[in-house]
Amino acid sequence: MNEIRATQRSSTNTAPRVLVVEDEAALSLLLSYNLEAEGFIVERIERGDEAELKLEETPPDLVILDWMLPGVSGLEVCRRLRARDATRTLPVIMLTARGEEAERVRGLAVGADDYVVKPFSIPELMARVKALLRRAKPERIAAQLVAGDLELDRETRRLRRAGRAIHLGPTEFRLLEHLMEKPGRVFSRGQLLDSVWGMSAEIDERTVDVHVGRLRKALVRGREKDPIRTVRGAGYSLDETLIRG
Amino acid sequence: MNEIRATQRSSTNTAPRVLVVEDEAALSLLLSYNLEAEGFIVERIERGDEAELKLEETPPDLVILDWMLPGVSGLEVCRRLRARDATRTLPVIMLTARGEEAERVRGLAVGADDYVVKPFSIPELMARVKALLRRAKPERIAAQLVAGDLELDRETRRLRRAGRAIHLGPTEFRLLEHLMEKPGRVFSRGQLLDSVWGMSAEIDERTVDVHVGRLRKALVRGREKDPIRTVRGAGYSLDETLIRG
């Protein structure tokens, strides 16, 4: 029956592929836009039955499945995924509307690996996508980010600089995480609000400054170098000179 | 967890293999999904007679056998397993419908190592699977979890900290067990509900807090360090710094 598990034929050297099955166009676009920004290859599908075809011919590395779908429900798609050997272990994230169903997704033994209740924040969903991919393909998504003497571990949610442990609040942690994913790259305050906070519109851009300040205070001890670079008029970046010298 | 599986030859260095013989598709899937999540390699079979063929050619490390089966009954399969030298000691768990003591007795008389009455909770079944595998292949599944001055023995269900015995309720025991299996790793409340309470539990996430609180109270005596770390906004983890320093 399911003897030899051939290595997932998709993506050996390419970026992880994500299939988004969501009928609400706006949401689908929002997701694929953000996933692509993270470097994933995204395919979008609207109907449950189409998704099944797609999943049969070229299984991706992860599926984001809406609960309510035209054609075949997300629930049913997921169940069938679990029934096939080829997709038995394929990571699945379910999107559910707020309400009764929400709590039952976990209860129902559908076999989704994770579920997210709408409305959700983009950073939250991204975190879960990465967490699942990390579990499935550890070589693609690192659990540890290292830059210079900074080590950030997502699994244990620990940070250390030059060996010593540093405690950060959730926001500062995510902020640093985001900066460390692309060391040297400059992010505008708007971009940071989008990808770290998620509900950009409500928050003053100056708030980013404050958090960067707090992050610096936590990171720098004594005569240590400031790992965050301010780019006047543009934004912030992790100082990539930290990595080399 | 779901790494790439090598060939299936009767498990010398690979993950333990489990054969699920169950005709009810939903249940069969639920089981295989959860078993795979625990790192086992699972094969599913629906009919009793097919199971016999399978068991003859490539015996797994453990069999989960439904009582009622098309083809040959689970009872009969079990009896025949016991008759053959090659499978005499193969661990067998029988699934029986709710009810009669008589059946249980017969099941055990036939040589099943354990039986579980439907409906059962997933964590419960998983615990029994692990217990049996541990007995059969002690090198594969550790009976004792040790982290710092904490020693948790699954066989005797005993826990000790720095030598002294500590009594825990079932839930707190499983909770600690789960945390100790991956020291340092942060589990969200939702994940803990899934793997400690089991699917089909519609339980408030705050309940996890309460149990963690109780666990702490039981664990910490005097000035001892709290072995459980709260990660605000994320969940809980066993404090892995306990292990080193």
Added chain:
DNA sequence: CTTATGCTGTCAATCAAGTGTCATGTGCGT
């Protein structure tokens, strides 16, 4: 059968940590 006992899940009050805004200070770039 009734009464203890132990365990669990929920709730509400309390406590602590983290967050966003503002006012003010500083320093960079020209």
Added chain:
DNA sequence: ACGCACATGACACTTGATTGACAGCATAAG
């Protein structure tokens, strides 16, 4: 030196975690 962008400390506020009390159950004991 000037102006503007950024830095920072203080503050009120929000959110999340802890804790103790309680009620429902199941089980064991009387």
